[in-house]
Every structure is written in structure tokens, then in C-alpha cells.
Amino acid sequence: VEASIPQQLREAWRKLAACEFQGKEQFQREVVRHVETTLARSMYNCDDAAAYAGTALALRDKLVIGWNKTQQNQTLQDQKRVYYLSLEFLMGRALDNAMLNTQVKDVARDGIAELGFRIEDVINQEHDAALGNGGLGRLAACFLDGLATLNYPGWGYGLRYRYGIFKQEIVDGYQVEVPDYWLDFNPWEFPRPDVAVDVMFYGYVKKDTDSDGKTIIVWEGGEIVQAIAYDVPVPGFDTSTTNNLRLWSSKPASGEFDFQKFNSGDYEGSIRDQQRAETISAVLYPNDNISAGKELRLKQQYFWVAASLHDIVRRFKKTHRPWSQFPDQVAIQLNDTHPTLAIVELQRILIDVEHIPWDQAWEIVTATFGYTNHTVLPEALEKWSVPLMQHLLPRHLQIIYDINLFFLQKVERMFPKDREMLTRVSIIEESQPQVLRMAYLAIIGSHKVNGVAELHSDLIKATIFKDFVAIYGPDKFANVTNGITPRRWLHQANPKLSDLIASKLGGYEFLKELSQLERLRPFIDDKEFRREWMEIKLSNKIRLAKYIRDTTGISVNPHALFDIQVKRIHEYKRQQMNIFGVIDRYLNLKAMTSEERKKVVPRASIFGGKAAPGYWMAKTIIRLINAVGEVVNKDKDIGDLLKVVFIEDYNVSKAELIIPASDISEHISTAGTEASGTSNMKFVLNGGLIIGTCDGANIEITREIGDENIFLLGNLAEDVEDLRHRHRYGQVEMDPKLRAVCDEIEKGTFGDPSVYEGLISSLTTGCDYYLVSDDFSSYLTTQDLVDEAYRDKDGWATKCINSVASMGFFSADRCINEYADMIWNVEPLVPVK
Ligand code: BZD
Numbered sequence: 001v002e003a004s005i006p007q008q009l010r011e012a013w014r015k016l017a018a019c020e021f022q023g024k025e026q027f028q029r030e031v032v033r034h035v036e037t038t039l040a041r042s043m044y045n046c047d048d049a050a051a052y053a054g055t056a057l058a059l060r061d062k063l064v065i066g067w068n069k070t071q072q073n074q075t076l077q078d079q080k081r082v083y084y085l086s087l088e089f090l091m092g093r094a095l096d097n098a099m100l101n102t103q104v105k106d107v108a109r110d111g112i113a114e115l116g117f118r119i120e121d122v123i124n125q126e127h128d129a130a131l132g133n134g135g136l137g138r139l140a141a142c143f144l145d146g147l148a149t150l151n152y153p154g155w156g157y158g159l160r161y162r163y164g165i166f167k168q169e170i171v172d173g174y175q176v177e178v179p180d181y182w183l184d185f186n187p188w189e190f191p192r193p194d195v196a197v198d199v200m201f202y203g204y205v206k207k208d209t210d211s212d213g214k215t216i217i218v219w220e221g222g223e224i225v226q227a228i229a230y231d232v233p234v235p236g237f238d239t240s241t242t243n244n245l246r247l248w249s250s251k252p253a254s255g256e257f258d259f260q261k262f263n264s265g266d267y268e269g270s271i272r273d274q275q276r277a278e279t280i281s282a283v284l285y286p287n288d289n290i291s292a293g294k295e296l297r298l299k300q301q302y303f304w305v306a307a308s309l310h311d312i313v314r315r316f317k318k319t320h321r322p323w324s325q326f327p328d329q330v331a332i333q334l335n336d337t338h339p340t341l342a343i344v345e346l347q348r349i350l351i352d353v354e355h356i357p358w359d360q361a362w363e364i365v366t367a368t369f370g371y372t373n374h375t376v377l378p379e380a381l382e383k384w385s386v387p388l389m390q391h392l393l394p395r396h397l398q399i400i401y402d403i404n405l406f407f408l409q410k411v412e413r414m415f416p417k418d419r420e421m422l423t424r425v426s427i428i429e430e431s432q433p434q435v436l437r438m439a440y441l442a443i444i445g446s447h448k449v450n451g452v453a454e455l456h457s458d459l460i461k462a463t464i465f466k467d468f469v470a471i472y473g474p475d476k477f478a479n480v481t482n483g484i485t486p487r488r489w490l491h492q493a494n495p496k497l498s499d500l501i502a503s504k505l506g507g508y509e510f511l512k513e514l515s516q517l518e519r520l521r522p523f524i525d526d527k528e529f530r531r532e533w534m535e536i537k538l539s540n541k542i543r544l545a546k547y548i549r550d551t552t553g554i555s556v557n558p559h560a561l562f563d564i565q566v567k568r569i570h571e572y573k574r575q576q577m578n579i580f581g582v583i584d585r586y587l588n589l590k591a592m593t594s595e596e597r598k599k600v601v602p603r604a605s606i607f608g609g610k611a612a613p614g615y616w617m618a619k620t621i622i623r624l625i626n627a628v629g630e631v632v633n634k635d636k637d638i639g640d641l642l643k644v645v646f647i648e649d650y651n652v653s654k655a656e657l658i659i660p661a662s663d664i665s666e667h668i669s670t671a672g673t674e675a676s677g678t679s680n681m682k683f684v685l686n687g688g689l690i691i692g693t694c695d696g697a698n699i700e701i702t703r704e705i706g707d708e709n710i711f712l713l714g715n716l717a718e719d720v721e722d723l724r725h726r727h728r729y730g731q732v733e734m735d736p737k738l739r740a741v742c743d744e745i746e747k748g749t750f751g752d753p754s755v756y757e758g759l760i761s762s763l764t765t766g767c768d769y770y771l772v773s774d775d776f777s778s779y780l781t782t783q784d785l786v787d788e789a790y791r792d793k794d795g796w797a798t799k800c801i802n803s804v805a806s807m808g809f810f811s812a813d814r815c816i817n818e819y820a821d822m823i824w825n826v827e828p829l830v831p832v833k
Helices: 006-014 024-038 047-075 094-099 107-114 118-122 135-149 259-263 267-279 294-315 323-329 341-353 357-368 386-394 394-414 420-426 436-446 454-462 464-470 486-492 495-505 514-524 526-551 575-591 594-598 614-631 652-661 679-685 698-705 716-728 737-746 753-764 773-791 794-804 814-824
Strands: 081-085 087-090 129-131 154-159 169-173 174-178 188-202 204-209 215-220 223-235 242-252 330-335 369-370 384-386 435-437 446-451 477-479 561-566 602-610 640-646 662-667 689-693 712-714
Touching: 006 174, 024 047, 024 087, 024 107, 024 454, 047 094, 047 107, 047 118, 047 129, 047 242, 081 135, 081 188, 081 294, 081 814, 087 323, 094 107, 094 118, 094 135, 094 223, 107 118, 107 169, 107 323, 107 640, 118 174, 135 154, 135 223, 135 242, 135 330, 135 486, 135 689, 135 716, 135 814, 154 294, 154 454, 174 384, 174 420, 174 435, 188 294, 188 561, 204 394, 204 640, 215 341, 215 394, 223 294, 242 267, 242 294, 242 330, 259 267, 323 330, 330 341, 330 357, 330 602, 330 814, 341 369, 341 394, 357 369, 357 394, 369 436, 369 814, 384 386, 386 435, 386 712, 394 420, 394 436, 394 464, 420 464, 420 495, 420 561, 435 575, 435 753, 446 454, 454 464, 454 698, 464 477, 464 716, 486 495, 486 652, 486 679, 495 526, 526 640, 526 652, 561 652, 561 773, 575 640, 575 737, 575 773, 602 652, 614 640, 614 753, 652 679, 662 679, 679 794, 689 698, 689 773, 689 794, 737 753, 737 773
Parallel strands: 081 154, 081 330, 154 242, 330 369, 369 446, 446 477, 561 602, 561 662, 602 640, 662 689, 689 712
Antiparallel strands: 087 129, 169 174, 188 223, 204 215, 223 242, 384 435
């Protein structure tokens, strides 16, 4: 690589381009400089927000140097890279994470204190980057952290939504959605106006001849939108490696607006095209595990995929390698089916633009892609209408037809007499209108397909993808159990616990090698250690109780058992079972004498989570939780024995506050529905226990920590089909305790019962699809066991510490290494100094 600085001057340059602050004073100087000059403020009007801006910009300057070096190093080393394509990156806040990963937090804390600010207040000024719905988007963020920490050359590609997931307000107990305009001040992104890609939609396809007289296919005449890159640095922990997250923003391809229309007086018309173009990256679809099939969503998907592939191909072409080496240089991971069009787009580039023969091109494509499935829920499996695809991407539809044709020919050769097999596995579903089954396309176009926890990976092989296992053999299907980054989910969220662990293990190595937590075991019987451990839990509970009081006015006793369920509100996650259990507890308390009440373990039931705006049942569940809270929290008979709290606007930064404060958390999905779950891992890593069903990663958590340390309940996945069948034929009697809870709701104890009709009828006439009535009695019994166990404070502490010691497996680093070995075939790079 040619450098513009002459050899003899490079040393001087290098000295000045240091990644670290030379002590506290330099940090302070940089903060003050940014406040005074970048923001044009002074100490007389420097508030927390300005202090945040100054701190973020000072730190960013340092990050950028490491980032530049990493990118240059990756180019020089010229090794295979991995690209993680995800429509969602739920990054949360960046400042605290960047300080911790680059290990300047102590310097910053002291430095900022001397300037008159508390680091916590400064950190709290930051708006969450909430470009995701839930687990899938947060997993992508944890993976970026793991990739950078392990020094893999790995980029994320996503969309730069102007509006992330909506902010949730609770008004009269109901969810109200408020737009999340998060880009007001975002020091963590770098616009790259020079990295612009034209993306075409609509148009027509025609046959033509090239200069050699060969027939070629041309797609033209469509509408062009421009993709502009915005880059976000992703610092690894304790390494100079700083990877890149590239997010695309849409704008009109042809200048600002239509001058002709403007001059002729059509002012509105003149900006219409601009708005149409900008709409593409305007807003994140707020659905988790539901596919709505809207044209704008398909436009988002193609826009992002086309821009990303163009970028990846351009980078590859700079190396002047033959196309056959593309898969040796590039691995692309599809985060669910949302980016499946990337398969078609790469095939299109190879055959239509590069004029590579179909078979050779297809070999390159399939060797490049891997596909991760995150759900078996039928309503979440993406299906795009054929007429819509024909209209929006006519050439891509042709290519999909050809992919399907060659695939079906192969299947026919393998299973000559099985016509039904062809119908079952065809990418095209013969409905009215026809639809494209994107998961099938993703399988056919990838060399590896993986689920995200053992049970889930087994289930996809046995159910939705069964035929494909018969066609490709079992080796194409793999499992990579999800993981979480211990940097954010232990060190950042729970600094006291992280420090205590480090004091016993002799440093923070465990944050990079989480299996070292095993070494905590010898300390389990150390009284002082246990006391400190439980003290930290209490202080985290006090921190959360204070937040709850400040934001809701509800006072919860920090000594109560904190029982937490925070996640998207969804019927399959069964928040409904939890709140019904709370009502049952309330009824029991009401029926007790005051003597009996004295023996009760006080409990705080804490909920949080957003409902998709159009998901009426989920919204009703939120309404019920709030209504129960209103009644219970002011009931003088109950006092501290039961409190019910709904925390508004659950997001990543609130998770960091909530998770370390849990005694028990709930992961109670109907068996076989939650692909993995990742908050279960976060709660256990923070010294909380869990109550859960035999679902997703709960099963592997149990295996790792031992079944004496988890409260399992309910039916197994293998029983679900049968139970549903019995419900459909009216063969299930409702559990009497559940009946009593429903009666109480219908009596109007929690306000107008007509509001909750849907919730109750889902259990009765609705055939109870999520099997609440089948698991309810097991749930209540298990909750009694939780109370019982909590009475024994020492026993409880033992369970918690033992569990944490066994959590090494659930590090995102283990997970990334598995992807790297089994799917991507990429190696880490030696980081630059
Ligand atoms: O992915 C989630 C699963 O439900 C979890 O069990 C799993 O742990 C995580 C990570 O693997 N899936 C999602 O979060 N899915 C979505 O958010 C989503 C969003 C848009 C469209 C479809 C699904």
C-alpha cells in the first residue's frame, strides 16, 4: 500500500496517532477542547449533555485511530473476511462500552469528576442506538463485540434507520408508541459520502447481444435510489482491533430535488421523489417474530442487500483474484431470511454483469453464504408474493425461478416417484397469489444452515426443514448455541460483581475466556466471599428499586424476591401465564390470616417489554399487568408482600440496570417455541436464578449449571402437538386455579372485564394454542419451590455462585469461534500495535 507520508516522517506521525490517552490530563484537555471548540460552549453552559458530547468525542478520536489501523491491517493482510448481514443491530449505548473495552474508564471517571461531573450522569445522557426489536438484533450486536475482541476481520452490514424501535409510553395502563428520533446527536457514526451505491427497483428485463454477438440479459429502466454508507466503529475488548459496522442510508440518486417541477410551481411534486427515496431507510419495522409482507419492507431488504454486496464485490475485485477464489476471501452470514435476496443478487452479478456461466456462479454463491434460522413460528417465516417480486425486482424473480428449476430437477432425480416432495420443497408455494418461501431459498443458496440452540436445531431438522435434510443430508444442518458478550452483560452492567470476580481470579482475563469462571468454585464456601456476593446483589436491587420509585412512584422493598420477566411481549413467551400467576398469588394472600401472611416471602413481580403496535393480544397483556399493579400495589392488606411493576420502554440500557437486580427471572415460553433466548444467559451470568420451561437454551443452561440450580416446569416440546390436538377436540378441563383467576378478572376486580375478553377466550374457545392451562399448575407449584428455596439464604447463594461458575459456555466468543470454524472458515488476525 502506498503511503502519502514519506518514510522518514512516519515515526513522528505514528507518535502523534496514539490510540491511548497519555493519562488523565490529556483526557481532560481533549474533553475541554471538544466542549469549547467542537460544541462552542464554555464552562458556564456545560451541562451533563455537553459533558457527554465532549467525553464521547474525545474517546471517539482515540477509537478512530485504532479503527483506521485495523482496517488498514485487514487490507494489508488480505485474509478471508466475514460479513454479518442483519436488518437489526441493537447496539444500545456506546460510550461506557467503548471506555471499558479500551480500558480508559478509570481515567475518564477521575478526569470528568475533576471537571465537575459524575461519570454515571454523563453516560446516562446517551440515547440508545435501538436499531432492532429484540433477541435477533441484540445477538448481532453481541457478535460484533465477539468478532472484534477475538480479532476476526468481520464487518456488520445493516440499515441506518432514521427511527429505531419506537419508544413505549404507558398511558392509563396502555402502551402508546412514540417515534424514536435518535440521530439528533450521534458521535459514533461517520458518514462516507464517497461510498455511494446506486440501487435499482422496478424496470424491465430484455435480451440483448454484446459486442461479441453473445446473448446477454439486461435489467434496466427502473427507479434508482442511492445508498450512502455510515460507518460505526466497533472496539474489541483489550485489543486494538476495532471493526466496522456499515449502515446504509437512502437518498435520491439524482440530486436534491426536481428543479423542473420546482420551477414550474409544483413545489410538492419537486420533493416527492426525494421523500420516496428517503422513506426506504426511514423506519425499523417494529415486529418481532412476525412477517407482515409489506412492499416497503421488501424494498428495505433489497436496498440493503444490493448496497452491501456491491461493496463486498468491489473490495474483492481490488485484489484482482479470479472469481473462483471469492469464497476463499468472503464469508457472508444471513441473520435469518431477511437478507436472502443477497443470494439472488450475487448470482445476478456473477451471471449478468461478470458473465460467468450459471453453474460456476452458483458454486461460488453457495460456498459463500451461511444461513441462521431464528424461529419455527409459522407466522414469522417470510413469504413474499410473486406478483410483488415481479413488479419490484423482475430480474431477481427470473433468477429465483431458475434456482428453483435446477433444484427441483435435482430433487426429482433423487426421488423420482415423489411428486408431493416437489410441491413441498419448491421455493414457490402454490397459493393465491403464489408466494416465495424465503427460508427454502436461503437453504438452497447456502452451504450451511444453523439453528441457535440444540433443541431448536433439532426441531428445524425434524419439522420445517425435514425434507431438506433428506435431500442434502444432515451435515448441511448444524447447531450453534447462542452466546452473549460478558463485556457488556457482566463487566459493564454489573461492575461490582465483575470486580469481585476479578479480585478472586486475579484479574479480568475471564472476560476474554469466560470458562475461567470455573475457578470461582473453590471460593463457594468462603463466608466473606458469599457475603460480598449477596451484598452486591442487594445493592443492584436497591439501584433498581430507586429507579422504579423515581419513574413509577411504586416503592418496592429491596429485600423482596425480585421476579423479573423482561422481553418482547408475545403470546408464545407467555407473560400471560406470569400475570395470571401473580393474580393467583394475590388471591391466596387475600385469603390468609395476618399470622399466615407473616410467613410469606415478599415478592416484587417486575415486567418490561414492547408489544408490536398491531399486536392486539400483546397490548392487552400489558394492560392487564398494569391493571393488576394498580389494584395490588395499593392494597393495604398486602403491603410489601406483593408488588407488581411494569417498567416502561424496555431497551438495552434498561436491561443493563434490570438484569443484575434479579433473584429469579422467567423464561416460560411454550416448549418448542423460543428458539434460544439470550436474556436467560444474561440473568444467570449476573447471579440470578431462572424459572423456565424446557425450551431453547434453557435446556443447555440446565445441563451446564445442573438441574438443582434451575426451576424447570411444564410440558415438553414432544408433548405439544398432542396437547394441542386435545384442546381442539375439547378434551382439556381448565385447571381450577386458572379458572379462579379468570373468574376474578371477569368479576371486574381489575377494571372493565370486557377489555380482557380476548385473553380469556384465547384459553377457552381459542383452544389455548400456547398451552397456558396445561402448564399453569406446574408453574404455580414451581413458584412455590422458588419461595421455599429463597427462604434458605445460604442455599440460594450457593446456587447462584455455582451457576455463574458454570456459565463459560454461553460467551459470544465461544459462539463466534464455532461459526468461524464450522461455517466461515476464517482466522483471526494479529492485531496491530
Ligand atoms: O432470536 C429471536 C428468537 O426469538 C430468540 O429465541 C433467539 O434467542 C434470538 C437470537 O437467536 N428472534 C427474534 O428476535 N426475531 C425477530 O426479532 C424478528 C424480527 C423481524 C422479523 C422476524 C423476526
